[in-house]
Amino acid sequence: VLLPDEFKDIRVEITPSGLATGVFTTTYITLISKNYPTLMKDLVVAKTYVYPSRPDAAVGVPSGTKDTWLGDDVWYPPDEQKTITDTTKNTWLTYYVQIQNDGASADTITVTGTAGGSGWTISYYHAITGDITADMNNFSAGWSTGSLGSGESEEIWVEIVASNTVAGGSTKEITIWCQSNTLITQTDQVRIDVAIQQEYKSDLHVKQDTDPSYTIGLDEYYPETQGIVVGVPVSGTTTTYYVRLENDGNAPDSLVITGIPTNYLTKFDDWNWEAPDNST
Numbered sequence: 579v580l581l582p583d584e585f586k587d588i589r590v591e592i593t594p595s596g597l598a599t600g601v602f603t604t605t606y607i608t609l610i611s612k613n614y615p616t617l618m619k620d621l622v623v624a625k626t627y628v629y630p631s632r633p634d635a636a637v638g639v640p641s642g643t644k645d646t647w648l649g650d651d652v653w654y655p656p657d658e659q660k661t662i663t664d665t666t667k668n669t670w671l672t673y674y675v676q677i678q679n680d681g682a683s684a685d686t687i688t689v690t691g692t693a694g695g696s697g698w699t700i701s702y703y704h705a706i707t708g709d710i711t712a713d714m715n716n717f718s719a720g721w722s723t724g725s726l727g728s729g730e731s732e733e734i735w736v737e738i739v740a741s742n743t744v745a746g747g748s749t750k751e752i753t754i755w756c757q758s759n760t761l762i763t764q765t766d767q768v769r770i771d772v773a774i775q776q777e778y779k780s781d782l783h784v785k786q787d788t789d790p791s792y793t794i795g796l797d798e799y800y801p802e803t804q805g806i807v808v809g810v811p812v813s814g815t816t817t818t819y820y821v822r823l824e825n826d827g828n829a830p831d832s833l834v835i836t837g838i839p840t841n842y843l844t845k846f847d848d849w850n851w852e853a854p855d856n857s858t
Contacts, residue, residue: 592626631681631758635689637661637768638674647676649768660769666777667746667828671738673770677723677756678731686759688720691736692752697743700752704734720757738772746776746828776829787818797826 580586592605605624611617636647637659649659665671679685691714694700702714702721713721723732738752750772758764781799783792784806794806808817825831 590624592624594626630683631679631685631760632764633685633687633756633758633766634676634678634680635659635754635756635766635768636676636678637754637770638676649766650676650678651680654765654767659767660771662771662773664773664775665740666775667740667742667744669739671772673736673738675734675736675754675768676731677726677734679726679728681758681760681764682728683760684725684727685761686725687723687732687756688759689723689734689754689756690714690717690720691754692750697741698750699737699739699741700750701737702734703737704732710734714754722759736770738770740772740774742828744774744828746774749773774828777827778829778831779826780831780833781824781826782835783822783824785820785822787820792820792822 590605590607592603594603603626605626607622607624609620611619632653634649634651634653636650636652638647648661652659661673663671677687677689679687691702692700693715700711701709702711704710704721710721713719721734726732736752736754738750740750744750752770752772753767754770755767756765779799781795781797783795785792785794786806786808806819808819821835823833823835825833
């Protein structure tokens with residue numbers, strides 16, 4: 579007995595056996611009221627058929643390992659199939675991608691992939707065809723696997739690198755999408771997310787006021803010795819140095835600078851602070 583607004587859930591499992599490709603089997607599920615069987619009834623229909631074609635994309639973990647496929651026998655939508663990797667700029671990553679025909683009949687599958695740009699280089703390769711980047715980036719035509727029998731697959735790989743212009747903390751989403759040529763409603767996709775780690779690095783350069791450019795300390799970091807030695811003719815001669823602060827990291831940063839005066843009168847003009855003798 580169900581009270582008003584109560585419900586019961588049941589599960590129906592249907593396994594096609596000997597069903598021809600593309601032929602539907604129809605299951606009717608009928609609900610009637612025991613009290614009013616002729617008047618109060620409802621009906622739902624479940625239609626099941628063997629896919630003539632069903633592309634399945636799967637991605638392997640980066641850096642050449644493909645022992646475990648992410649997204650194998652999983653289809654999008656509804657399931658998200660993506661891998662996320664943290665890396666640094668100028669570091670090459672390699673991902674293998676498997677394109678498989680999970681349908682019951684032979685099919686040709688079209689594949690496309692996200693293009694590079696804005697500091698990212700994304701290249702696609704096939705073992706026989708070679709560089710297929712142009713085809714993968716042609717979203718009106720794509721790259722073709724050629725005819726694949728049921729259960730057969732092709733593998734491609736993706737090489738990804740971020741240049742120095744890519745901001746730290748940013749993420750590139752790379753989607754590889756495939757579509758059945760026989761039944762264009764059947765598609766699948768996997769996604770590769772590559773995140774650039776934030777790096778904080780500060781760099782000080784020093785030069786005398788007569789030097790044309792900053793060369794001392796450029797791209798050198800503590801504890802390396804980065805100094806300048808200037809001789810003066812007599813005591814009391816003022817020597818002026820310029821110091822440049824540079825953010826060599828890949829993310830916005832606020833830099834804090836301090837100065838340690840010697841036993842000479844040292845003046846820090848940019849800070850509007852004059853240190854007395856022997857101060858710290």
